[in-house]
Amino acid sequence: MFRPSHFLAVLLFALFASVVFGITQRETPRKMVRYGLYCFVLFVGSAIVLSWLMFLIAR
Amino acid sequence: MANPQDKKNQAEGGFVYLPLIAGWLVPGAGHFLLRKWGRGALLSASILGMFAIGIAMQGKLYAGAHDILDMLGLAGDLGNGLLYIVSRAAGWGADQITVTTGDYGTRFIVVAGLLNVISAVDAHNLRTGRKA
Numbered sequence: 550m551f552r553p554s555h556f557l558a559v560l561l562f563a564l565f566a567s568v569v570f571g572i573t574q575r576e577t578p579r580k581m582v583r584y585g586l587y588c589f590v591l592f593v594g595s596a597i598v599l600s601w602l603m604f605l606i607a608r
Numbered sequence: 609m610a611n612p613q614d615k616k617n618q619a620e621g622g623f624v625y626l627p628l629i630a631g632w633l634v635p636g637a638g639h640f641l642l643r644k645w646g647r648g649a650l651l652s653a654s655i656l657g658m659f660a661i662g663i664a665m666q667g668k669l670y671a672g673a674h675d676i677l678d679m680l681g682l683a684g685d686l687g688n689g690l691l692y693i694v695s696r697a698a699g700w701g702a703d704q705i706t707v708t709t710g711d712y713g714t715r716f717i718v719v720a721g722l723l724n725v726i727s728a729v730d731a732h733n734l735r736t737g738r739k740a
Contacts, residue, residue, distance in 0.1 A: 551664035551709070558712050561661060562719070565654040569723040572647050573730040576740050 563592035627735045631728030633689040635659075638731025651727045658720035659691050662701075667713025669701035681714070687721025 553561065571585025631638025636652025639645075669692065673679040685692050695701055701717070702710055733739040 550666055550707075551661060552707075553665070553709070553712075558665075558709075562658075562716065565658040566719065566723060568650055568654040569727060572651055573726050 559593060559596045563589050563596075567592065624735060625732065628728050628732035631731040632687070632724065635689070635691070635724050635727060638728050639734070642731060642734050644734065655688075655720050655724050655727065656691075658716050658723065659688055659695075662713040662716030662720060663695065665713030665716065666702045666705070666707055666710040667715075667717045668703065668705055668710065669695055669717065671696070671703075681718055684718030684721045687723075687725040688717070689724065692721070 567585045567589040570588045571581040571583075575581045575584045627638035627641050630641055634652075635655035636648040636650075639648030639651060670678055670682040670685045673682050688695075701713075705711055705714065730739065
């Protein structure tokens with residue numbers, strides 16, 4: 550059984566979803582890469598920000 | 609006035625929904641039919657990877673719709689096409705979530721199905737010339 554840490558699960562989810570979003574939502578390869586990276590950063594960044602918020606609220 | 613891509617696609621003939629259906633049944637197959645090898649390979653690897661990781665994390669495959677959340681989960685799972693059918697037949701995945709990662713795995717499987725639907729619609733848009 551595969552038991553990744555929470556953060557690794559976030560990274561994997563963000564990677565796969567960003568690849569699909571990049572390819573399907575843009576037309577040229579250059580724009581696909583840029584949009585994929587943008588989605589990846591937003592996925593991971595928002596997870597980190599929300600995690601810190603929940604940590605601070607729970608204290 | 610039709611653009612050159614539209615004319616090219618119309619000239620190809622055949623069943624216009626074939627990439628949509630193939631893409632739904634097998635992740636990336638719609639793009640492979642349209643000879644978009646690179647895009648198809650990346651989409652296929654992403655969706656298959658997400659689904660496989662979900663199964664490996666002991667994610668649950670929705671079998672029935674007892675309430676609204678189950679219905680939504682089942683709809684997402686069905687987006688995986690043949691992957692869902694084969695996995696159900698093989699008895700992969702968990703019936704009940706017993707470990708923490710199983711909950712994440714269930715979401716991975718549902719999202720893999722939703723991403724596969726997006727991918728299949730993209731293949732259809734390429735086929736009709738709506739997208740270059």
